[in-house]
Amino acid sequence: MLAPMLPSFLLVALLLELTPGPNMGWLALLSASEGKRAGFAATAGIGLGLAIIAAASAFGLAQLAHQSALVFDLLRYAGAGFLLWLAWEAWIGERDVSPSKIHRDGSPAKHFRRGLIINLLNPKAAVFFVVVLPGYIVVNESVAAQTMQLSAAYVGIATLIHVVIVLFAGQAHGWLLNSPYAGRVRQGFAVMLAVIALWFFVGTFR
Secondary structure (H helix, E strand, C coil), rough: CCCCHHHCCCCHHHHCCCCHHHHHHHHHHHHHHHHHHHHHHHHHHHHHHHHHHHHHCCCCHHHHHHCHHHHHHHHHHHHHHHHHHHHHHHHHHCCCCCCHHHHCCCCCCCCHHHHHHHHCCCCHHHHHHHHHHHCCCCCCHHHHHHHHHHHHHHHHHHHHHHHEEEEECCCCCHHHHHHHHHHHHHHHHHHHHHHHHHHHCCCCCC
C-alpha cells in the first residue's frame, strides 16, 4: 500500500533537490572536468550516502544531529572541510586533464567514495529525514512502511536529478580535454568548489 502523503511528498522532495547545494555543484564540476563516468560513480556514492542517512534516522542518529548544535556543527564543518580539500587538490594536483591522467588518478571507485563522504557529512540530508519526512507520515497507518516508501522516493528523486546534472555537465568534458585553456578552466572549477564549501560552512543549509 502506498503512503497516503506520497504525491505531495514527491513534489516537496523535487523542489528541495532542485535547490542548489553541495551535491549539485560538485557533480556538475566533476562531470564537466572528468566526464560522465566519474559523475555517475559519484552519483552512486551520493545515493548510498542518502540511503545510509535514511537508515540512521530510523534509529535516532539523525535526530541526535538535529538536536545537538555541537554535533550538527561538527558535521557541517567536516563537510565544508572535505569540499575545501577537494578544491585544493583540483587546484594544485591535477592540472593535466588528459584521458591517461584521469584514468590513473580519478578512478570510479575514488569518485564513489568521495560522493559517499560528501553526502554523509551533509547535515541537510539528516535534517530532511528528521524534520521534513515525518510531516508526511499518517500516524494511524504503518509508520515503518511509510518511512521506507518516503525515504526510497526521496533517494530516487535525488538520484534522478543528479543523473540529469551529470548528463548535461558531461557534455562539456570533450571540450575541456581538447582546450588549451583546460588547466585554467580546471582551476576555475576549483575556485567554484571552494565557494560551495564556504557556502556550506557559513550555514546556508541550516
